[in-house]
Amino acid sequence: MKESRLMKGNEALAEAVIRSGCDAYFGYPITPQSEILEYLSLEAHKRTGMVVLQAESEVASINMVYGAAGTGKRAMTSSSSPGISLMQEGISYIACAELPCLLVNVVRGGPGLGTIQPSQGDYFQAVKGGGHGDYRMIVLAPSNVQEMVDFVRLGFDLAFKWRNPVMILADGALGQMMEKVELFEQMQRKTNIEPWATVGKPKDRERNIITSLHIKPDKMEEINLHLQAKYKEIEKEETRFATIDCDDAEVILTAYGLVARICQKAAQLARAKGIKVGVFRPKTLFPFPYDAINKLAAKENIKGFLDVEMNAGQMVEDVRLAVNGQKKVEFHGRMGGIVPSPEEILAKIEEKFVGELV
C-alpha cells in the first residue's frame, strides 16, 4: 500500500533513498541539501542497516562512493553546486570505470560561493560532462517533490541497467519546499553479487579490477568507443519528457525542473489572454529529447519557443540544436537565486511573440 505524507523535498528524497534499499550514503553538509544527510543519519541505519557516513569533504564522499559502488552495492552521495564541483574528478573516474551510483545536486546560485537560493546554473556541468574527458551522466530533472521521490528509484534502476552514474539535478527550492508525496514501499537491500564487482576473488574466476587507467592509446580509444556506444543506446532508450498543451500551441515554453511548473502557470495566464502557449519539459536532460523538440518545431502552428531557465541560458543551447533553425528560439533567464514569476514569463511571451501572433 502506498503511503502519503506531507514532506520537504530533501527529506522526501532521503526517505526514498531508504525505501529504495540503498546500501550506502556518503556525504558532506552543504546548504540547501543538508537535510538529506541529517534525515539519513537519523533514520537509515536503524531501519535498513544502510551505511550513512559523514565524510571529511565532498572529495572524500565521491571517492567513498567509488569504492562502495565498485563492490556492486547501491551507493550514493548528495551535495549542492560548490560541493558537486569538488566531486568532478571522482565522477569522471566513476563514469570511466562504469560504476553505477546515484548523485544528487540540489543546485544553488553561483558562480563561486554564490548564494544558497535555487538556481539552474549547473546544467552544463551536469549534462555536458563537468569533469575531464568524454563522459556522460544520466541526468534526471525533478519538477516537484513527488519526482524527488520517484527519481531515486528510477535513478538506481538506470544506474545499474547502464552501469553509469545517474544525477538527480534538483534545485534549492525543490529541496526546501513541502508537498504531498506518495511513497513507494520499502524495497529489499541488494543481495545479488554483480559479476564485475570487487568483492574478493573466488578461486574460479579471474580477478576483478575497477580502474579508469588504460595507458595504451588503442585500449583507451576502445574504452571511449564503448562508452560512446553506450551513451547512444541510452539516448535511444531512456529519453523522457512531458508535454503540456502543446497540440494547439503557437508558442512553446521549454523549461525543466521547478521552472517548468512556473511555466505551466504562465501558460495558463497566457491562454486566459487568448495566447495559445504549451509547455515542453525534459525529464531527462541527458539524454536530451532532441527529436521530440525537433518534431514539435516542424509543426505549422508553432511560431516559436521561449526557453526559461534560472541561469544565463544553458539548456537553451540544446533547444536551439533541436529546433535547428526551423523556428525562432527566445530565452528568458534569472540568475543569482532569483526565481522567475509567471507574470514576468507572460510579459516575455507578449514581448517576443504577440506581434507575430494573429
Next chain:
Amino acid sequence: MNEKTMLEEDLREQEVDQAECIFCNENIVYEKPDTLLDTPMHYCPGCGHGVAHRLIAEVISELGIQENTIGVAPVGCAVFAYNYLNIDMQEAAHGRASAVATGIKRVMPEKYVFSYQGDGDLAAIGTAETIHTCNRGENILIVFINNAIYGMTGGQMAPTTLPGMKTTTSPFGRDVLTMGNPLKITEIVATLPGVYYCTRTAVNTPANVRRAKKAILKSFEYQKLNKGLCFVEIVSDCPSNWKMNPVQANKWLEENMLPYYPLGDLKVPNEKEN
C-alpha cells in the same frame, strides 16, 4: 621461457652437479607466493615496490585470504599494483585511496581491505583523507611507501623529501625555509585514537624485509579482529630518481632516510587488552 628451459639454462650457467639434484620441491625454502602474478613488473631495477608487493602477496597467501581481500591502488608508481597481485582491486584517484578503501570496507565489513599508497599520494594530495580515515579508525590497512620523491612523474619533490635533497623541483636542494620540512605523517597518524597499530619498516635489508612482512601480517590479523586502523610505513628507495644504482640507493637510504625516519613501532596495541 618456460620453467624447464629456464632450469636447463640455469643448470648450465651455474654448473650444478646434477647428480645431487637439490632442485626438488621438498628442498624449496623460499619462492614467490601464488598471489603474486608472474607478470613482469614495470618498476625500475632495484625499486622497493616489488618487495612491498611481494610481502603483501605472501601474507595474503599465508593467511589464505585471497578470496576475501580487496586492495586499493593509488596514483603514483604503484598505480599498476593490480597487475601484479592476484586479488580483486580498485584503482583510486590521486590521494583518495583511503577514502575508496573506506567505501569498500563500510559496505563489506567482513572483507579484508587495504590501500597501498606512496608519499605524494598519501601525505600531500591525500593528507585530508589519510588523517580522517585514520581518525575514524576505519578497520583497514594502509601501506605507505615512503621513498621521498615523486617517482612516476619523474623525480619531483615529495612531502617527505629530506632537507637539502635535490629533486627536479628542488634542484638546489630542499630549502626548508621556502619549501617546508619533510612531513612525518606516520608520527602524526600515530597520535590518533582510531589508529590501532602504527609502525615504520624498510625493505633495504633481509632483516628489515622480514620485519616489514611481520608488520603487514600483524595488521591483517588485527583487521580480522576489528581492532581499527593499521598503518605500516615502508621506507623504500627510488634509484632512478635518486640517480644512484640500487646498491648505492639502499646505502643512501640507510645513511640519510633512516636517521630522519627511524624504524620501529610508533604505536603498538596494548597486548593486555587483546
Next chain:
Amino acid sequence: MAKVKGDILVDIEKCKGCELCRAACPQKSLELSRKINSKGYHYIVRIEDNCTGCTNCALVCPEGIIKVYRMTLNKKEPVATITNVTNDITVTVKS
C-alpha cells in the same frame, strides 16, 4: 651439526640486474652474468658453490624471481628427542 647446502633458481628473463641480491648475499656467491637477457639486462648468476640457502637474496629481490633450495648433507639421526619441557633447561655441549 649437519652440513647444509643451498642453491637458487633465478628466472633470468625477468632479472633487471639490480644487484641487490648480490649485496645481500653473505657468502658472496652471486655476480652479474656477462650475458644479457632479452630485455637487455645483465642477469644474476651464482658463481661460487657455497650457497647455504639463507634466502637473503630472495627476500630483497624486487622482482620476486629467486627460488631458494636447501638440503642437509650427511643428515644425522637425533640421539634423543626432548618433549614436554615446562621449565628452562640448560644444555652444555663440550667442544
